[in-house]
Amino acid sequence: MITLRVGLLLPTETIPAWVARLIERLQAQPETELAAALILPQPALHNPFFRAHFELDRILFRVKPSPWTLSTLPPDLPLLRGDTLAHLQALRLDVLLNLCLDRIPSEMLPLVRFGVWSVRDVRVGIQPGWLQVWNGDPITPCHLEVQRPGQPPCIVDKSLMASDLQSLSRNQMHLLWRSAALIPRALRRLSTRGEADFFSVTTRLPCLLPASLPNPLQLAALGIMQAVRWLRIKAPKLYSYGQWALMLAPRDSDAPLTWEGFTPLQPPRDRLWADPFLVEREGRRYIFMEEMRYAARRGSIACLTLDENNRIGSKATVLERPYHLSYPFVFEYGGQWYMLPETSGNRTIELYRCTHFPDQWIFEKTLMRDLLTVDTTLVEYEGRWWLFTGLAGDENHNTWDSLHLFYADSPLSETWTPHPLNPVVADVCSARPAGRPFRRGGTLMRPAQNSSRRYGGALHLQRIDKLSMTEYGETCVETLDPLQRGLLASHTINFAGDLTVIDVQVLRSKIVKKWQSPAW
Numbered sequence: 001m002i003t004l005r006v007g008l009l010l011p012t013e014t015i016p017a018w019v020a021r022l023i024e025r026l027q028a029q030p031e032t033e034l035a036a037a038l039i040l041p042q043p044a045l046h047n048p049f050f051r052a053h054f055e056l057d058r059i060l061f062r063v064k065p066s067p068w069t070l071s072t073l074p075p076d077l078p079l080l081r082g083d084t085l086a087h088l089q090a091l092r093l094d095v096l097l098n099l100c101l102d103r104i105p106s107e108m109l110p111l112v113r114f115g116v117w118s119v120r121d122v123r124v125g126i127q128p129g130w131l132q133v134w135n136g137d138p139i140t141p142c143h144l145e146v147q148r149p150g151q152p153p154c155i156v157d158k159s160l161m162a163s164d165l166q167s168l169s170r171n172q173m174h175l176l177w178r179s180a181a182l183i184p185r186a187l188r189r190l191s192t193r194g195e196a197d198f199f200s201v202t203t204r205l206p207c208l209l210p211a212s213l214p215n216p217l218q219l220a221a222l223g224i225m226q227a228v229r230w231l232r233i234k235a236p237k238l239y240s241y242g243q244w245a246l247m248l249a250p251r252d253s254d255a256p257l258t259w260e261g262f263t264p265l266q267p268p269r270d271r272l273w274a275d276p277f278l279v280e281r282e283g284r285r286y287i288f289m290e291e292m293r294y295a296a297r298r299g300s301i302a303c304l305t306l307d308e309n310n311r312i313g314s315k316a317t318v319l320e321r322p323y324h325l326s327y328p329f330v331f332e333y334g335g336q337w338y339m340l341p342e343t344s345g346n347r348t349i350e351l352y353r354c355t356h357f358p359d360q361w362i363f364e365k366t367l368m369r370d371l372l373t374v375d376t377t378l379v380e381y382e383g384r385w386w387l388f389t390g391l392a393g394d395e396n397h398n399t400w401d402s403l404h405l406f407y408a409d410s411p412l413s414e415t416w417t418p419h420p421l422n423p424v425v426a427d428v429c430s431a432r433p434a435g436r437p438f439r440r441g442g443t444l445m446r447p448a449q450n451s452s453r454r455y456g457g458a459l460h461l462q463r464i465d466k467l468s469m470t471e472y473g474e475t476c477v478e479t480l481d482p483l484q485r486g487l488l489a490s491h492t493i494n495f496a497g498d499l500t501v502i503d504v505q506v507l508r509s510k511i512v513k514k515w516q517s518p519a520w
Contacts, residue, residue: 001191004094004114005035011042011100011124013079018067018176019099019124021395023074025184031191032184035091036078042100045126047213053223054127058169065395067176088112095190097183099124104147114190115148117156119179127213129172132163134214134222138452139163139428140171142178144186145205154202157186159426161401162452166230168222174396181394192420242488242505244272246289248310249502253438253445253495257461257480262502265304265312270294273302274503275327275342275375277436278496279358285310286358287501288339290326291317301328301341303358310499316359319352327375327492329436333411338364344374344399349389351412367414374399375433378411381444381467385411388446390432393423400451401428405472417469424472428452430460435494437464446474449491456491456505458482 006026010019026032057063073079080087088096088111098104098118108116120143121128132140144157159178164171190198214222246265265287267273275290284305291302301319304312319325323345330339337354339361349368352361372392379386387406390399403425406416425431428451435447443463450458459480466473482490482504489505 001031002194003030004032004187004191005092006032006187007035007088007091007093007096007112008037009084009096009098009100009116010037010039010073013037013039013073014070015073016067016124016176017065017069017071018180020071021067021177022180022183023077025180026187027074029184029188031188034077035093036080036087037073038084038087038096039079039081040084040100042125045213049216049219050127050213053219054168057167057226061167061170063167063169063173065177067173067180067395084108085111095187106149109147109149114195115146117183117186118145118147119143119182120145122175122179127172129175130168130214130222133165133168133171133226134218136165136225137163138165140175142175142182143205144182146199146202152204154199154204156198156202157182157189157426158203159401160428160452161396161398162428166226166233168226174398177395189421236507239511240507240509243267243269243508244274244503244505246273246276246287247502247504249500250310250498251500252498253500254440255500257459257478257493259480259485262485262500267291269508275492276494276501276503277328277330278494278499278501279330280496281357285496285499288318288328288330288358289503290328292324292326298345299324299326301325301339301361305358318359319361321346329377331378331411338411340367340376340378342374342376344372347372349373349376349387365412365414368416372397372399373404377433377436377446379437379444380411384409385413386467387411387416388433388437391423399432400449400455401431402426403431403433403448407469419472420470421472425474430462430474430476432491434459435492438495445477447493448476450479451491454489456482456489459490459493459502 026034085107094113096112096116098116100123104116140161140163142159143155145153146156147153159182161174245267247262249261271291271293273289273291277288279286287304289302290299292299300317303316303318305314307313325341327342328339339352343350347370348366350366351364353364354361374390376389384407389404391402391404392399393402402423404422405419405424408416430448432449434449437444437446446462446464448460448462450460460476461478462474463477464474487504490502493502
């Protein structure tokens with residue numbers, strides 16, 4: 001590991017909260033030494049029509065935590081003004097973070113060892129993120145670009161987030177907070193992996209002109225689009241609701257993902273069933289799942305016992321806590337059954353042990369604490385246990401687009417080593433776990449959610465190509481889209497023997513109190 005000397009290029013010493021958080025992270029991590037802030041004043045971009053629209057948007061959508069609150073640079077950070085090139089030559093920086101310039105002068109590039117780094121279209125004093133709302137793009141990219149002498153700009157790290165198409169300010173908030181987390185993460189990777197390894201995997205992109213702000217006519221059209229999108233989401237909730245249910249199919253994990261052969265397991269109208277995990281034990285099949293009564297608004301873990309025709313024989317609640325439970329990852333280890341339910345409401349990853357199968361479970365230990373994690377999933381591979389989890393790593397508290405990986409010698413370990421490439425997946429299309437990893441033809445497959453369109457918008461099977469203490473790589477090989485079956489969503493799939501279980505969300509009427517014919 002080397003310590004990187006980092007400089008900041010800013011338009012003023014008054015900084016917004018997201019830049020203040022970026023500076024805190026850089027000063028706190030041992031891989032970086034924040035050398036100085038170079039102040040290079042830039043003309044202010046002022047559009048009163050956009051500002052009025054944006055501020056109204058912030059008020060209506062109650063955007064928090066605010067990345068725009070202004071403060072001053074830390075008093076211990078040297079401020080340099082004047083001849084920027086002379087300062088760069090004297091500072092001998094490894095990295096210069098550009099937070100103010102549209103274009104980087106070519107004279108700067110030879111003066112910085114590992115180049116000038118910029119988050120595309122994200123600079124102090126401009127308004128990023130609005131084009132995704134204008135274009136209706138479901139994904140907002142956060143691209144970290146590097147410019148080095150004699151080379152075209154390249155992307156060295158990225159995070160793909162779900163766009164908030166209702167709100168300009170919320171979409172910008174997500175992008176700014178993510179930028180404040182993405183830059184320190186990339187610097188840590190450069191420090192630990194070294195120059196050759198770090199720059200060996202990049203994406204080349206041409207220089208693009210920054211997007212100008214919308215004119216008054218575009219703003220009016222944008223306001224109408226935002227209102228229509230809001231109504232499309234809110235209006236159906238007046239007369240209908242989405243209910244999560246289960247579906248079964250006589251198909252094993254080697255079969256391609258299709259909707260053929262699935263039949264429904266319907267919950268009562270007052271609750272949902274989701275996150276099903278299939279278990280075969282002593283010739284019987286069980287489905288562990290989240291059950292949540294709408295009136296309680298807190299999930300518990302229930303178990304369905306299936307008969308020989310794969311119909312529900314009995315149901316029992318097997319685990320309840322004062323906080324929400326879901327995603328009951330059940331596994332056998334050392335002749336004992338364990339459960340790793342999602343306990344994000346308690347900011348923990350908790351392990352439970354079975355004392356009487358399937359209906360009695362007791363708390364065993366806490367594997368991790370003080371983390372907002374979801375859908376924690378274990379798999380044993382090449383003598384180690386690997387823990388996949390969706391983890392919120394910044395102020396957005398978003399668990400849809402960042403997959404973190406940890407490893408240990410035992411699934412019962414309380415000491416899990418984080419993977420050096422965390423998050424190993426930073427893409428809302430495939431990050432969040434969606435079921436138990438399994439082998440197909442000797443290859444390890446990981447079910448994943450695609451939440452770019454909406455939560456649980458589709459299911460992917462990700463083929464794991466690399467899995468070691470220093471590498472991770474995966475490729476999407478199959479997709480199951482609920483819209484093809486007339487369903488709203490689907491976000492968990494699991495297999496046992498020749499049986500497949502999946503959860504789906506279907507539209508139910510608040511007006512018609514009897515069961516409708518769902519789009520099974």
